Amino acid sequence: MFGAPRPGRLVSRQPPLAEDAAGIVTLEHIHDDIQPGDWGWLHTTGEGTSLTAAVQKTAAPFPGEEWRRLHRTDLAGRSRLAALRFRHRIMRRVREFFDTRGYLEVETPLRVPSPGVETHLSALSADDWFLSPSPEFQMKRLLAGGAGSIYQICRAFRRDETGARHNPEFTMLEWYAVGADTTQLRAEVEALITYVQEREDVPSPLPPPPYPRLPMADAFARFAGVTDMMAPAPVLLAQAGLPVPGDLPDGGLSWEEAFFTVFVERIEPRLCEEGPVFLTQWPAPMASLARLIPENPLVADRFEFFAPAPGGGDLEIANGFGELLDGELQRSRSLEDLAWRRAHGAPEYPLDEKFLQALAEGMPPVSGIALGLDRLVMLWWGADHIRSVLTFAGDEL
Known part of the structure; x- marks a missing residue:
């Protein structure tokens, strides 16, 4: 040069x-x-x-140690620094994709008064507030204010998530498509993947879309032999050929625990045998922020996108909802989640009253999705550990 x-x-x-x-x-x-x-x-x-x-x-x-850390090569002879340069190019293409589609990029606070109250959530505190596990509530307030279709690339924080596929602090791509349903949103996920793969040299590309859409009930039947995914916990486990603990007295294994046991043991290991897949129509109790499907109120308009992971198994990449617009119903669901947390000794978090008020004032029909960018970059890079595509993993600080 x-x-x-x-x-x-x-x-x-x-x-x-x-x-x-x-x-x-x-x-x-x-x-x-x-x-x-x-x-x-x-x-x-x-x-x-x-x-x-x-x-x-x-x-x-x-x-020194920092030079060695960035230049240490993986089995393919690539350094961490090379991965970070690749990550930079991917981020640029992602923004380019949404900008060309007329989305508004927004930034919302990382320190928030409420992290949400979903039963699975374990938030990191910051004094008397919290480090945001998701920008969802603030982005929905923008939607209620008339912002139109929006996207955000931000940091998110979740306690107790560490390992080859998890880092407590991670990068999330979240977007909301006003007027779109989840069918259109899934197509947009595919369009994003195609857009990036056509413009960048991706070492480990996904096969070209479209990808199968598999309802959760069909996944339980195909991979676990379960005929009714809403059946009581002992029935779920027995049909899946998994051990049933004792007689399940009150306070024993819950339906949700049994559901995830079957999912992890029987479904996840085989879900991506034939490539990427959208897992759709989740049970209503597992989607407190999603609307229900009118023709089947036991099922929520929720999907997750999975892809084959480097080294085997599958990798959850994204989680999408047809968003619930009813403020009173959202409050009722949130109170149910709080009651569950109280009964199970989980930390109790405050409700986000400004978010609930925004829903009450009215939000346009919208579908939204959260996509783990670290995981997508890891997948495209062909890495078997998320630290390979991060500047610093949690245990490197």
């Missing part, structure tokens, strides 16, 4: 290698006083690149 001098760091004198913001550079000349780890100025001419006198001498042995 000809032009003005640029900062560069000497990586080694033999072979003569330096590094700048674009990557590793082979040198034709190195100034005598520069040692590995020192920063100097890179000059590129028709005769090659040289590194001139040091402007910042290293005070520690090189390479």
